[in-house]
Amino acid sequence: MPRNLDLTALRAFVAVVDAGGVTKASGFLNLTQSAVSMQLKRLEEALDVALFNRAERKLNLTGAGEQMLSYARRMLELNDEVLGRLTAKEYEGTISLGVPHDVVYPAIPEVLQRFNTAFPRMRVQLLSMGTINLKAAFARAEVDVILTTEEDVDRGGETLLERPMVWVGAQNGQMWRQRPLPLALEDACIFRGPALSALDAAGISWELAVEADSIRTVEATVSADLAVHAIIEGTESPYAEKIEHGGALPALPRIQINMYRTELKRSEPLDALVGFLRQAYRAM
Template sequence: MPRNLDLTSLRSFVAVAEAGGVTRAAGFLNLTQSAVSMQLKRLEESLDMSLLDRSSRTIAITASGEQLLSYARRMLKLNDEVFALMTHQAYEGEIVLGVPHDIVYPAIPEVLKRFNAEYPRMRVQLLSSVTVSLKEKFRRGEVDIILTTEEGCDTGGETLMNRDLVWVGAKGGTVWRDRPLKLAFEPHCMFRMAAQKALDAANIPWEMAVESDSTRTIEASVSADLAVHSVLDGMEAPHLEQIRHGGALPDLGSKKVNMFISELATSQVALDLAEFLRQAYSRVSAGSDHGSTTTLPVDFRSRSSASA
């Protein structure tokens, strides 16, 4: 029949090992020296081995004790994590966060991971949509915090960063060389009009090759080198890359990433989530410049839409 280790005795053993003696360990554990000594004795008896060398004035760990110490630390850490998760009652419930699909990477996964570590009993419902839709849901009170991508910032909003809009395509793709230029955008994407206006101003013919309400469809089409897309610098999905066009495609200007917090979202949970978002996008904004590199000039005058 399996035997169970006593976690209280293990905690005393780890404390003695780290403090270097029973007296200091007892102070850390808020126990008497005799209580700590009794727990150590009970642990040694249960394992039928000596864990501490008491032959000198200072306590040393035996070879068996060293082996147990590593396991004990892991067992206590897991115990404390489970206990905190199952008994933490300070914050429970759900908070709704709205984020445009094109600025999810790389900041949002980091934010969600950090938030979950701080508030394991809170659920974050991530709503991914276009800015127009998110702002409408925010006005109706359906979202606690939203991020938007816009040229300006409405009253009540806070600008987290200002970032250049860049062209993205498949890794190693060549469709960006085709004319008319094939585009892939959602119908209400705010970057769509910016791309079209810039191409018109540069007298570059274009066609909407892929139009879908599904972000996955857009990204799959672009990653398959069927069309190009535009996103904020540094926020492209992992399976896409910025197009190093060497000036063959026009500049797209810049956009702001703004944050709006509902007047009803006044809890510490909401305030902390907002702060996590500020810090994450601040790190993105401070990241390396992804400016286009110099490439050899390309002659597009004789290139047709059927060329590969």
């Protein structure tokens, strides 16, 4: 059965080393000298090794003691970090994150899970809307971090990923072969203009099978094989797949996933969230 080291004894050990003796360490720890000495004895008995060379007048560490000091510092640092994260007031509150609904998958669930593990007392308020509305909310300082889907990046933004747009349809669907090509597009979707322009340039007739202000309506229409849609490659929903059309549909432009963060708020949790977003999208 594994044994557990006493963190109180470890803290006394580190204090004695740093202070250069039991007398000074007892003052730092607010303990009596005998109590500190007892903690050192308890630690040595638990390890069954001598940590100090007591044959010399000066308090010197043995080889085992030097190794133990390195472990003890790391263990205490981790202990203090855990207690700080779980109890400190600065690790409470809410961070608002805006993400276009068409790039929520597959990265955002992973990001939210990692953030919750690192900062369990904080909450991420997820806002899902189109890029145009997200940028307007960000300009009004209503959201801390936003992701956008754009053909370029504005000042202050950071491009996390650049991928081509692709045509998507129902799994094993055939609606992409129909002419006029039935489309499912949101009213304010940033992909709408590039998709229609590409079809017009290729001389392919099209019709809007559905116009909606909700991505759910679009997804339902596409998954039922009633229309096709255009999205960033790699962000397909579980209900659709990239259409392998062999050139029957026109190529679409490349789109950037950009990130903008507020300069009005600085905190370790916000920095961590930004870092998780970078890692998740750049790994795609």
